Amino acid sequence: MKNNWFFKNWFLLACLGFGYAFLYLPIVWLILYSFNSNKMMSVWGGFSTRWYGELLTNEPLMSAAKNSLIVASLSATLAVIVGTLAGLALTRLGRFRGRTLLAALTSMPLVMPEVMLGLSALLLFVTLQTLFDWPARGLATITIAHVTLCSCYVTVVVQSRLSQMDDSLEEAAMDLGAKPWRVFMQITLPLITPSLIAGWLLAFTLSLDDLVVASFTSGPGATTLPMAIYSKVRLGLSPEINALATMIVVLVTLALAVTYFALGRTKPAVERS
Amino acid sequence: MNFWQLASDVVFRLFRRFETIGAGLHRRRGRYLVVAFPMLWLSLFFLAPLLIVLKISFAEPELAQPPYTPLVQLAGEGEYKTTITLSTESYALIKDDDLYRAAFFNSIKTAAISTIFALLIGFPMAYAIARARPDRRIILLMLVVLPFWTSSLLRTYAWLGMLKDSGIINNTLISIGLINEPLHILNTDWAVYLGIVYGYLPFMVLPLVATLVKMDLTLLEAAADLGCRPLKAFFKVTLPLAMPGIVAGSMLVFIPSLGEFVIPDILGGPDSLMIGRVIWNEFFTNTQWPLASAIAITMLLLIVLPLLIFEYVQNTYFSGKRRA
Numbered sequence: 051m052k053n054n055w056f057f058k059n060w061f062l063l064a065c066l067g068f069g070y071a072f073l074y075l076p077i078v079w080l081i082l083y084s085f086n087s088n089k090m091m092s093v094w095g096g097f098s099t100r101w102y103g104e105l106l107t108n109e110p111l112m113s114a115a116k117n118s119l120i121v122a123s124l125s126a127t128l129a130v131i132v133g134t135l136a137g138l139a140l141t142r143l144g145r146f147r148g149r150t151l152l153a154a155l156t157s158m159p160l161v162m163p164e165v166m167l168g169l170s171a172l173l174l175f176v177t178l179q180t181l182f183d184w185p186a187r188g189l190a191t192i193t194i195a196h197v198t199l200c201s202c203y204v205t206v207v208v209q210s211r212l213s214q215m216d217d218s219l220e221e222a223a224m225d226l227g228a229k230p231w232r233v234f235m236q237i238t239l240p241l242i243t244p245s246l247i248a249g250w251l252l253a254f255t256l257s258l259d260d261l262v263v264a265s266f267t268s269g270p271g272a273t274t275l276p277m278a279i280y281s282k283v284r285l286g287l288s289p290e291i292n293a294l295a296t297m298i299v300v301l302v303t304l305a306l307a308v309t310y311f312a313l314g315r316t317k318p319a320v321e322r323s
Numbered sequence: 324m325n326f327w328q329l330a331s332d333v334v335f336r337l338f339r340r341f342e343t344i345g346a347g348l349h350r351r352r353g354r355y356l357v358v359a360f361p362m363l364w365l366s367l368f369f370l371a372p373l374l375i376v377l378k379i380s381f382a383e384p385e386l387a388q389p390p391y392t393p394l395v396q397l398a399g400e401g402e403y404k405t406t407i408t409l410s411t412e413s414y415a416l417i418k419d420d421d422l423y424r425a426a427f428f429n430s431i432k433t434a435a436i437s438t439i440f441a442l443l444i445g446f447p448m449a450y451a452i453a454r455a456r457p458d459r460r461i462i463l464l465m466l467v468v469l470p471f472w473t474s475s476l477l478r479t480y481a482w483l484g485m486l487k488d489s490g491i492i493n494n495t496l497i498s499i500g501l502i503n504e505p506l507h508i509l510n511t512d513w514a515v516y517l518g519i520v521y522g523y524l525p526f527m528v529l530p531l532v533a534t535l536v537k538m539d540l541t542l543l544e545a546a547a548d549l550g551c552r553p554l555k556a557f558f559k560v561t562l563p564l565a566m567p568g569i570v571a572g573s574m575l576v577f578i579p580s581l582g583e584f585v586i587p588d589i590l591g592g593p594d595s596l597m598i599g600r601v602i603w604n605e606f607f608t609n610t611q612w613p614l615a616s617a618i619a620i621t622m623l624l625l626i627v628l629p630l631l632i633f634e635y636v637q638n639t640y641f642s643g644k645r646r647a
Contacts, residue, residue, distance in 0.1 A: 163582020
């Protein structure tokens with residue numbers, strides 16, 4: 051029996067090791083080969099930080115990165131507003147006319163292929179353009195399409211937080227005569243702030259990562275980072291892309307670590323409520 | 324009662340009616356705003372576009388800007404009536420053309436095979452994570468989710484570099500003497516399966532962990548006490564109890580991979596056509612907007628079907644649980 055137990059654990063540990071190796075091997079490869087001085091990616095030519103220098107002076111990639119950061123931060127912020135309102139409506143307003151529609155509208159984009167979302171958003175913008183000469187396709191249209199997609203993810207995050215959360219505090223505030231707006235600002239908002247941050251980060255990464263929807267909805271001259279990377283990847287491997295990937299991995303890990311520790315410290319206060 | 328009195332009474336009553344509506348709106352304005360803003364946004368930028376796609380899928384291609392015929396021809400000068408033309412040409416093309424049929428079949432096949440592999444890799448991982456100490460479990464889970472936060476495009480690109488004939492995987496396998504010739508994995512269906520399993524593994528592991536953590540371990544002890552071998556207990560006890568997680572995880576992998584574009588485009592060969600790629604090509608390369616729209620609508624139906632099955636399974640599971 052003891053032997054059997056050991057064997058089972060050994061097997062599970064092997065599976066775990068294999069799984070994590072599978073998940074992290076490509077990332078290790080990305081980082082390792084960003085320091086390869088040889089432009090031929092298959093041969094190791096020694097350690098070098100040359101590609102980081104070339105990346106930072108690569109004008110098209112840098113401006114695409116700037117565009118992506120603008121689009122991602124704007125869409126994440128708007129998506130948090132839309133998503134929080136939708137989450138509030140779905141959890142705190144009880145039954146209202148159109149609740150089923152709103153629930154369907156916030157969950158459908160989650161399962162819809164990006165190609166479909168991109169295509170439909172573009173066709174809307176084309177239709178609007180022929181009717182009203184507005185909006186011109188560019189960063190603004192990418193942002194609108196991203197807000198639509200990301201707000202649904204934010205809704206899920208906020209909704210799950212709100213439905214787990216006891217609403218007795220909100221009720222108590224209402225009983226004591228606080229207006230709904232004040233209840234939201236003083237009770238609900240502070241309690242759901244961790245989920246709002248999580249939702250913002252999720253929306254930000256989704257927008258930063260998106261190639262398909264952005265390619266459909268962008269206009270001439272509006273290139274986001276994934277679009278620039280994609281056109282470079284189609285031409286073959288490039289150590290610059292590895293350097294870029296390494297920087298993104300480091301930034302994301304740092305951001306996640308910071309939010310994890312920041313939220314970790316506020317967590318007891320939330321749990322206590 | 325003279326006419327003016329009557330008139331003012333009517334106006335007054337009308338005004339009162341509006342006043343009650345106005346008071347209601349004013350009293351519940353927060354409520355209306357909370358619902359209206361997301362509703363309007365999603366209707367305008369998600370629902371309306373879907374209807375436009377549906378509309379354009381019934382149009383005919385035309386060499387113009389935008390490149391499709393209008394469905395509704397308003398009566399212009401010298402014409403007498405408004406005409407509505409619905410063309411099912413695009414749908415007929417999808418039904419009859421081998422290329423599109425193959426793309427649909429290939430998408431379902433790729434998604435199904437990738438889901439099975441994701442389950443085979445994800446289940447033991449999830450099992451081990453669920454049985455780990457709670458403080459370790461959080462770290463293990465975070466490690467599963469972490470890659471998801473970095474760009475999927477770049478992670479797919481990493482496989483492009485690793486799977487090459489002269490890439491790190493082939494070089495390692497040759498240097499340890501396992502193979503003599505490099506394996507041609509890149510630009511085959513296998514590369515696509517690998518990419519999809521890699522990209523969607525967290526979606527498989529997370530629901531599985533969620534159900535396996537809830538499992539009552541005394542059931543396994545009871546099975547062992549009654550003389551059940553561990554392997555049999557796994558199939559008779561663990562697997563049925565993990566079914567909701569298996570179904571949820573499989574759906575979360577299967578549905579998005581049906582329409583996947585990036586992974587088959589970068590890792591797949593010229594003949595690993597999937598619907599997402601076909602839509603992209605028809606739209607950007609061939610400017611066949613009606614055809615691209617019709618394929619998109621067909622794909623949507625294809626996705627709604629497994630979702631309905633999923634809903635059904637979920638509902639039967641939950642009602643079963645309530646009975647217990």
